Amino acid sequence: xxxxxxxxxxxxxxxxxxxxxxxxxxxxxxxxxxxxxxxxxxxxxxxxxxxxxxxxxxxxxxxxxxxxxxxxxxxxxxxxxxxxxxxxxxxxxxxxxxxxxxxxxxxxxxxxxxxxxxxxxxxxxxxxxxxxxxxxxxxxxxxxxxxxxxxxxxxxxxxxxxxxxxxxxxxxxxxxxxxxxxxxxxxxxxxxxxxxxxxxxxxxxxxxxxxxxxxxxxxxxxxxxxxxxxxxxxxxxxxxxxxxxxxxxxxxxxxxxxxxxxxxxxxxxxxxxxxxxxxxxxxxxxxxxxxxxxxxxxxxxxxxxxxxxxxxx
Amino acid sequence: xxxxxxxxxxxxxxxxxxxxxxxxxxxxxxxxxxxxxxxxxxxxxxxxxxxxxxxxxxxxxxxxxxxxxxxxxxxxxxxxxxxxxxxxxxxxxxxxxxxxxxxxxxxxxxxxxxxxxxxxxxxxxxxxxxxxxxxxxxxxxxxxxxxxxxxxxxxxxxxxxxxxxxxxxxxxxxxxxxxxxxxxxxxxxxxxxxxxxxxxxxxxxxxxxxxxxxxxxxxxxxxxxxxxxxxxxxxxxxxxxxxxxxxxxxxxxxxxxxxxxxxxxxxxxxxxxxxxxxxxxxxxxxxxxxxxxxxxxxxxxxxxxxxxxxxxxxxxxxxxxxxxxxxxxxxxxxxxxxxxxxxxxxxxxxxxxxxxxxxxxxxxxxxxxxxxxxxxxxxxxxxxxxxxxxxxxxxxxxxxxxxxxxxxxxxxxxxxxxxxxxxxxxxxxxxxxxxxxxxxxxxxxxxxxxxxxxxxxx
Numbered sequence: 219x220x221x222x223x224x225x226x227x228x229x230x231x232x233x234x235x236x237x238x239x240x241x242x243x244x245x246x247x248x249x250x251x252x253x254x255x256x257x258x259x260x261x262x263x264x265x266x267x268x269x270x271x272x273x274x275x276x277x278x279x280x281x282x283x284x285x286x287x288x289x290x291x292x293x294x295x296x297x298x299x300x301x302x303x304x305x306x307x308x309x310x311x312x313x314x315x316x317x318x319x320x321x322x323x324x325x326x327x328x329x330x331x332x333x334x335x336x337x338x339x340x341x342x343x344x345x346x347x348x349x350x351x352x353x354x355x356x357x358x359x360x361x362x363x364x365x366x367x368x369x370x371x372x373x374x375x376x377x378x379x380x381x382x383x384x385x386x387x388x389x390x391x392x393x394x395x396x397x398x399x400x401x402x403x404x405x406x407x408x409x410x411x412x413x414x415x416x417x418x419x420x421x422x423x424x425x426x427x428x429x430x431x432x433x434x435x436x437x438x439x440x441x442x443x444x445x446x447x448x449x450x451x452x453x454x455x456x457x458x459x460x461x462x463x464x465x466x467x468x469x470x471x472x473x474x475x476x477x478x479x480x481x482x483x484x485x486x487x488x489x490x491x492x493x494x495x496x497x498x499x500x501x502x503x504x505x506x507x508x509x510x511x512x513x514x515x516x517x518x519x520x521x522x523x524x525x526x527x528x529x530x531x
Numbered sequence: 532x533x534x535x536x537x538x539x540x541x542x543x544x545x546x547x548x549x550x551x552x553x554x555x556x557x558x559x560x561x562x563x564x565x566x567x568x569x570x571x572x573x574x575x576x577x578x579x580x581x582x583x584x585x586x587x588x589x590x591x592x593x594x595x596x597x598x599x600x601x602x603x604x605x606x607x608x609x610x611x612x613x614x615x616x617x618x619x620x621x622x623x624x625x626x627x628x629x630x631x632x633x634x635x636x637x638x639x640x641x642x643x644x645x646x647x648x649x650x651x652x653x654x655x656x657x658x659x660x661x662x663x664x665x666x667x668x669x670x671x672x673x674x675x676x677x678x679x680x681x682x683x684x685x686x687x688x689x690x691x692x693x694x695x696x697x698x699x700x701x702x703x704x705x706x707x708x709x710x711x712x713x714x715x716x717x718x719x720x721x722x723x724x725x726x727x728x729x730x731x732x733x734x735x736x737x738x739x740x741x742x743x744x745x746x747x748x749x750x751x752x753x754x755x756x757x758x759x760x761x762x763x764x765x766x767x768x769x770x771x772x773x774x775x776x777x778x779x780x781x782x783x784x785x786x787x788x789x790x791x792x793x794x795x796x797x798x799x800x801x802x803x804x805x806x807x808x809x810x811x812x813x814x815x816x817x818x819x820x821x822x823x824x825x826x827x828x829x830x831x832x833x834x835x836x837x838x839x840x841x842x843x844x845x846x847x848x849x850x851x852x853x854x855x856x857x858x859x860x861x862x863x864x865x866x867x868x869x870x871x872x873x874x875x876x877x878x879x880x881x882x883x884x885x886x887x888x889x890x891x892x893x894x895x896x897x898x899x900x901x902x903x904x905x906x907x908x909x910x911x912x913x914x915x916x917x918x919x920x921x922x923x924x925x926x927x928x929x930x931x932x933x934x935x936x937x938x939x940x941x942x943x944x945x946x947x948x949x950x951x952x953x954x955x956x957x958x959x960x961x962x963x964x965x966x967x968x969x970x971x972x973x974x975x976x977x978x979x980x981x982x983x984x985x986x987x988x989x
Binding site for chain 1: 632639817
């Protein structure tokens with residue numbers, strides 16, 4: 219008889235009860251063994267630096283030498299620093315714009331390409347190609363193109379109408395939209411391919427039935443395709459939002475946060491305060507505030523939108 | 532595997548190979564930006580190995596020196612030094628990226644294994660004492676005493692480079708002056724614009740005549756870089772409007788200082804410069820004109836003038852432009868004539884953990900000694916030693932004309948400007964904000980005064 223059967227029958231032999239190693243425990247142990255390296259890696263590379271950053275935000279430190287404990291002074295200064303508020307505002311605007319435009323335009327491209335018209339595959343590759351290129355490279359190219367003194371963009375606009383050329387990266391009202399435009403042009407291909415894959419899963423029978431009922435293409439897109447991939451749209455919107463909060467390359471390369479600090483975002487603010495002004499404690503306080511902001515935005519988004527794919531995860 | 536799958540795989544592999552080939556590609560020169568020079572290519576690494584017995588032929592060992600990319604004169608020093616010491620190898624590396632980033636990170640890296648043996652430093656400026664305080668710079672007082680530099684250098688250099696305990700941590704490698712307005716002489720002649728060939732513009736009216744004629748001919752009159760152009764222009768004009776003593780008082784920044792950034796004479800200076808924006812003197816998009824763009828606009832003849840320092844004569848000469856270049860100073864304001872500001876902060880220092888400190892000191896001694904200090908004028912590099920005389924034939928003409936008038940056009944050499952990093956940064960940023968229209972000159976000066984007061988109090 220098996221040990222377990224003995225226990226059930228109540229006819230166990232004499233002596234101490236044998237230890238029970240169930241399949242469940244073995245599975246848990248195996249699961250833990252496989253997950254442990256990932257936990258250690260995440261802990262070392264993510265959790266520890268994050269916690270240490272929080273700790274550093276309560277100190278004043280120039281990058282070398284001793285750290286001086288200052289309590290909440292850095293956070294108090296942050297509250298009074300209009301540049302810090304500007305950076306957070308710009309970051310939030312950028313993140314929202316990035317998500318809206320890349321998902322919106324990318325989704326539009328996906329719907330168009332999904333119709334399998336001639337040249338759709340080539341178009342898909344061309345739109346996705348900038349995603350593969352380094353952000354610094356794209357930013358440099360557009361920085362030259364948008365230059366108010368010799369950029370070709372103004373040359374073309376000048377041919378159209380003399381009043382159109384602007385100092386795109388030099389005028390406060392145009393600098394952030396210009397950087398957003400460049401970011402959108404680069405990253406629109408990423409949501410496009412995700413949504414395209416999702417559209418491929420929509421049953422063609424539904425579209426055929428709708429067509430037979432006299433529904434045109436736009437109506438099918440609005441009433442069938444988009445609702446069918448709603449979860450994917452929600453998820454990719456959140457992903458693009460998170461990417462937007464982390465913007466650095468485009469702003470750093472194209473404007474450096476300027477003119478003045480008009481286009482400053484949280485990451486360039488942290489870089490400036492930490493590496494240029496050598497105030498690492500103050501810089502990390504801004505980083506912590508930004509991280510909290512991102513967490514809050516994510517939680518609110520998940521609560522409100524409740525993408526089922528996230529819930530399932 | 533299907534045919535089209537193999538095709539895709541083949542294309543993907545080719546793409547990866549192409550990327551790898553590009554990544555492992557040539558030593559194509561990388562344009563870099565530096566504080567005291569234009570965008571140029573990195574100097575090639577210079578090294579030779581001694582062929583004779585090194586023990587018989589002087590010093591041995593290998594050192595690495597990190598300097599600005601346009602410091603060609605250091606290449607001359609390295610070559611000559613290695614000829615004199617066949618057992619020695621001197622490797623030159625250029626600062627990659629912005630020099631401000633390099634100097635900001637220098638306190639952190641100078642004590643590491645990644646630090647060069649010798650590095651360029653801005654002695655006497657903001658961050659200098661902090662760098663010394665890391666304990667990672669070698670004491671080079673021996674070099675000073677061997678050469679008797681305390682009796683040979685300009686007084687402000689001695690003051691800026693000497694620690695309270697009499698020690699020294701750097702050796703000066705040249706005298707600069709700024710601001711200098713370089714202009715396209717050929718363009719001016721073609722457009723019938725009269726301008727002094729060296730010297731000072733006589734009046735504001737003359738200046739405005741020059742700029743309006745350039746603008747009328749679709750040229751950017753004055754390409755002013757936003758990196759330091761506004762700050763130096765304000766300093767020059769505030770000195771001219773308030774007096775040299777006022778500026779020296781302001782820069783002393785101690786309890787006895789009475790000069791203020793918000794003094795009316797200072798405000799007039801910044802207002803005047805800001806007013807040129809409304810006249811279109813800085814072009815259509817001045818807020819985005821950094822050093823490289825300003826130089827590019829000038830070299831491509833889209834701009835008629837640009838601002839830089841004495842060091843710019845080297846890059847201008849090397850560029851072999853198709854037009855002639857000359858220079859002048861801007862017109863004076865009320866109190867005194869506009870002058871060059873003399874700067875002596877370009878220096879070399881040795882890392883304390885250098886494995887070849889003796890060789891490094893020998894190199895510094897070679898650079899600071901009179902023969903090389905005379906020879907480097909070939910690169911438009913002038914010495915801060917008072918015992919050096921030059922053969923005019925060895926000086927590039929553009930630099931010679933400035934040097935000949937230096938005594939007349941420069942004020943008393945002052946200790947290296949001890950403007951704080953925060954104020955310097957705010958002045959630079961604030962100038963761009965003035966150009967962008969997001970702050971008024973008065974508000975900027977008030978902000979800077981507040982920073983000044985805060986630093987003085989704390």
